[in-house]
Amino acid sequence: MRVTWFSLETLTATLARAKVDASVSRVVARICRADLVEIDDIGMLPAGQEAAEAFYRVVDAAYERRSVAVTSNLHPAGFDTIMPKTLAIAAVDRLLHHAYLVVTEGGSLRLADAMAGRGVLPLGEPEPTT
Numbered sequence: 001m002r003v004t005w006f007s008l009e010t011l012t013a014t015l016a017r018a019k020v021d022a023s024v025s026r027v028v029a030r031i032c033r034a035d036l037v038e039i040d041d042i043g044m045l046p047a048g049q050e051a052a053e054a055f056y057r058v059v060d061a062a063y064e065r066r067s068v069a070v071t072s073n074l075h076p077a078g079f080d081t082i083m084p085k086t087l088a089i090a091a092v093d094r095l096l097h098h099a100y101l102v103v104t105e106g107g108s109l110r111l112a113d114a115m116a117g118r119g120v121l122p123l124g125e126p127e128p129t130t
Helices: 008-020 024-031 049-062 076-081 085-096 109-115
Strands: 003-007 036-042 067-072
Touching: 003 008, 008 024, 008 036, 008 049, 024 049, 036 049, 049 067, 049 085, 067 076, 076 085
Parallel strands: 003 036, 036 067
Antiparallel strands: none
């Protein structure tokens, strides 16, 4: 299975570069050649118009053709709190049609490890070798 992965920030930067030479459609088509398109960390940072447009373009191009996985600390119903409402509604409409929504709860494993002293070294101490 071919998978392509982007954070929303890297997806936005990729499509912004493609705007320079008017290759946005080709870049979106190339992204959607993957069997699975993963867009990670929606909602970690505010998403302006450019990020919302990039997100929508890929979701729309993949709609009913490719699998799209999105990770977020926000429920999709809240995407309009971080990006323009019109684009958020259109993207979420396509995402949730035929979707499996997986809601997880619980603490961060990385934070739990750090609080327990696992994987954390004092500054200046060399990393252990295995």
